[in-house]
Amino acid sequence: GAGVSQTPSNKVTEKGKYVELRCDPISGHTALYWYRQSLGQGPEFLIYFQGTGAADDSGLPNDRFFAVRPEGSVSTLKIQRTERGDSAVYLCASSLLADNEQFFGPGTRLTVL
Amino acid sequence: SQQGEEDPQALSIQEGENATMNCSYKTSINNLQWYRQNSGRGLVHLILIRSNEREKHSGRLRVTLDTSKKSSSLLITASRAADTASYFCATRATSGTYKYIFGTGTRLKVLA
Numbered sequence: 001g002a003g004v005s006q007t008p009s010n011k012v013t014e015k016g017k018y019v020e021l022r023c024d025p026i027s028g029h030t031a032l033y034w035y036r037q038s039l040g041q042g043p044e045f046l047i048y049f050q051g052t053g054a055a056d057d058s059g060l061p062n063d064r065f066f067a068v069r070p071e072g073s074v075s076t077l078k079i080q081r082t083e084r085g086d087s088a089v090y091l092c093a094s095s096l097l098a099d100n101e102q103f104f105g106p107g108t109r110l111t112v113l
Numbered sequence: 114s115q116q117g118e119e120d121p122q123a124l125s126i127q128e129g130e131n132a133t134m135n136c137s138y139k140t141s142i143n144n145l146q147w148y149r150q151n152s153g154r155g156l157v158h159l160i161l162i163r164s165n166e167r168e169k170h171s172g173r174l175r176v177t178l179d180t181s182k183k184s185s186s187l188l189i190t191a192s193r194a195a196d197t198a199s200y201f202c203a204t205r206a207t208s209g210t211y212k213y214i215f216g217t218g219t220r221l222k223v224l225a
Contacts, residue, residue: 033213035215037154040217041217041218042201042203042215042216042217042218043156043201043203043215044215045212045213045214045215048211048212050211055211056210056211056212058210058212059212089154091154091156093156098211099143099144099161099163099205100161101146101158101161102146102148102156102158102213103158104148104155104156104157104158105155106153106154106155107154107155109154
């Protein structure tokens with residue numbers, strides 16, 4: 001079956017702009033995670049959804065970052081007033097339940113100029 | 114510093130040799146997972162081991178967990194050039210969080 005997909009694969013934007021990154025999880029997976037990864041580092045947790053609700057958003061760095069999952073499937077990560085330090089690969093992962101193996105998407109490479 | 118720290122940071126071995134990498138963490142955990150990341154972006158799940166388990170096997174992979182030492186090891190036997198990748202451990206603490214914390218990874222290079 002289809003894996004986790006993310007769009008766009010690459011996004012270049014200017015400092016101060018707003019961006020949306022989309023994640024399509026595996027059908028039937030209730031758990032969805034967003035991470036970001038900088039070069040040479042491991043993924044850094046941002047937010048976890050159980051169904052439609054954000055069960056843990058402790059990793060969001062500040063209030064410029066927001067994520068939604070209105071129908072319990074597709075999720076959108078929204079970044080306002082982007083800064084150069086937001087440049088990273090943003091990864092989405094889904095799993096059947098909270099403590100099962102996570103299936104990762106290919107990521108969105110965000111570059112803020 | 115990160116909850117999960119892999120050791121060594123980099124490892125270079127010949128094809129056919131075994132590769133061992135270690136992960137240390139700081140708090141009590143619910144489970145520990147190992148992932149592989151090839152150059153590019155996708156992470157692939159390898160093994161999940163729960164806090165009440167001590168050892169798991171999957172093909173050429175063997176994972177151990179020592180909760181008293183807060184450490185885990187990943188052994189890859191009879192390595193192949195295709196095993197060249199970065200390997201990460203990820204842990205979730207037991208107390209009131211769904212946050213998975215990844216270490217900085219071990220970069221494994223298998224020479225043909």
